[in-house]
Amino acid sequence: MNVTVIGTGFVGVVSAAVYASFGHQVIGLDVDQRKIELLKQSIVPFYEPNLTELLAEQQKNGCLSFTTDYQQAIQDADIVIIAVGTPSAPDGQADLKYVLMSAESLAPFLKPDAIVVVKSTVPPGTLAKVRAAIDPLVKNSYHLASVPEFLREGSAVHDTLHPNRVVIGASSEQVYEKLELLHKPLQAPVVRVKPESAQMAKYAANAYLATRITFINQIADLCEKNGADVEDVIQAIGFDERVGSHYWYPGLGYGGSCFPKDVKELAAYSRAVGESGNLFVKVDELNTARLDRLMEKFTTEIGGWQDKKVAFLGLSFKPNTDDMREAPSTKIINRMIAAGASVLGYDPMAKPTLAQLNLAESEQRYRQVETISEACHEADVIFSVVEWPQIVSFEFAAIRNQAKQQWFIDARNQFEPQTLIKAGYSYIGIGRTR
Numbered sequence: 001m002n003v004t005v006i007g008t009g010f011v012g013v014v015s016a017a018v019y020a021s022f023g024h025q026v027i028g029l030d031v032d033q034r035k036i037e038l039l040k041q042s043i044v045p046f047y048e049p050n051l052t053e054l055l056a057e058q059q060k061n062g063c064l065s066f067t068t069d070y071q072q073a074i075q076d077a078d079i080v081i082i083a084v085g086t087p088s089a090p091d092g093q094a095d096l097k098y099v100l101m102s103a104e105s106l107a108p109f110l111k112p113d114a115i116v117v118v119k120s121t122v123p124p125g126t127l128a129k130v131r132a133a134i135d136p137l138v139k140n141s142y143h144l145a146s147v148p149e150f151l152r153e154g155s156a157v158h159d160t161l162h163p164n165r166v167v168i169g170a171s172s173e174q175v176y177e178k179l180e181l182l183h184k185p186l187q188a189p190v191v192r193v194k195p196e197s198a199q200m201a202k203y204a205a206n207a208y209l210a211t212r213i214t215f216i217n218q219i220a221d222l223c224e225k226n227g228a229d230v231e232d233v234i235q236a237i238g239f240d241e242r243v244g245s246h247y248w249y250p251g252l253g254y255g256g257s258c259f260p261k262d263v264k265e266l267a268a269y270s271r272a273v274g275e276s277g278n279l280f281v282k283v284d285e286l287n288t289a290r291l292d293r294l295m296e297k298f299t300t301e302i303g304g305w306q307d308k309k310v311a312f313l314g315l316s317f318k319p320n321t322d323d324m325r326e327a328p329s330t331k332i333i334n335r336m337i338a339a340g341a342s343v344l345g346y347d348p349m350a351k352p353t354l355a356q357l358n359l360a361e362s363e364q365r366y367r368q369v370e371t372i373s374e375a376c377h378e379a380d381v382i383f384s385v386v387e388w389p390q391i392v393s394f395e396f397a398a399i400r401n402q403a404k405q406q407w408f409i410d411a412r413n414q415f416e417p418q419t420l421i422k423a424g425y426s427y428i429g430i431g432r433t434r
């Protein structure tokens with residue numbers, strides 16, 4: 001089949017490379033000329049494990065190419081997949097402008113019976129808006145479907161090749177069959193549903209995971225009031241199969257390109273349909289307020305940031321990615337600096353600009369360094385924020401600077417408190433009393 005993927009971001013590039021690996025003829029299309037020039041040379045403009053190799057292999061095989069030209073990309077496509085961004089609008093609802101712009105741009109070139117698939121995360125009801133954008137400009141009959149994406153950055157290639165399920169939201173047998181055929185090599189369970197159900201399933205999946213994170217953060221806050229340790233609690237509840245021991249991450253709250261945006265969008269959608277008191281509205285509020293609450297706690301425990309040297313470990317929003325969208329570093333470093341600290345940042349992959357960290361170009365009190373040791377050597381506060389393997393496996397006990405008090409803020413509960421306390425650190429975790 002001829003497949004075109006519109007939007008060559010995290011989702012689009014991975015999807016395009018994976019569909020090409022099934023032997024389809026795939027074109028990746030983007031309006032970003034710079035991105036397309038890089039992709040043409042098999043350079044992935046962001047870090048994602050195993051993606052460069054897959055991309056280069058499919059380009060070498062002649063199955064995958066990239067362009068900025070809509071006519072060239074659409075005119076022969078049997079399936080057109082829209083994978084452009086859907087950021088939150090100021091009112092929190094999904095901003096569909098990129099989806100609708102790409103729908104308008106593709107419409108004049110659609111061949112008869114082509115299927116336009118929306119893979120971007122969008123609220124129920126979006127296909128009607130896409131149809132309204134395409135209909136005035138289209139010459140031929142076409143079909144619409146919704147196939148949401150569930151990949152995780154950092155393991156996107158693996159997740160796309162081995163999905164737990166493929167959810168196909170369509171309204172005709174012909175479309176279900178063709179999209180099932182496209183995904184057949186994945187050998188994954190296929191869930192055939194209405195488009196609205198597919199769209200709700202995507203929001204429900206992310207809202208559930210975000211709620212789990214919020215739930216355990218609430219338990220952690222209570223643990224701090226009574227001497228319990230949230231990690232003990234997690235161990236104890238995990239034996240119940242209905243609860244499970246996986247995916248409990250007490251910490252600074254959820255971040256990244258999807259959870260904050262998707263929960264905000266679901267909350268805004270809830271308000272728009274008259275369900276303003278529901279759980280998702282509250283989850284969004286709690287997560288938004290969490291960083292302030294924890295920064296207050298840390299500030300009190302260390303006695304303020306004035307003149308403190310801070311080693312900030314982990315700049316991306318999670319391990320195995322250099323994505324800075326909604327990363328805690330973008331919200332914390334500038335506050336510490338405003339409060340008088342100086343910060344050395346470390347990350348194995350992410351190299352954010354000062355602007356990405358919301359710092360002025362003239363800022364002298366922030367610098368990124370190449371090693372954990374260099375960041376920590378003179379630090380008054382070691383602030384471990386992202387569980388990169390390089391960080392969690394590091395022997396902090398061995399580099400303890402005995403000449404000064406050093407606080408160790410373990411913002412993801414990745415370390416054994418007693419080991420750090422024995423080494424002489426003043427340990428501060430989440431939901432753990434020392």
Ligand code: NAD
Binds near residue numbers: 007035119
């Ligand atoms: P992204 O911002 O990395 O990439 C979007 C791309 O679309 C950009 O390269 C942009 O230039 C391009 N684009 C915008 N308008 C265009 C147009 N009119 N024509 C052609 N290209 C255009 O976004 P992403 O992270 O890949 O996310 C894409 C969608 O997938 C979003 O709806 C997101 O919520 C969803 N999603 C993302 C993830 C993730 O982990 N990143 C996971 C699942 C679902």
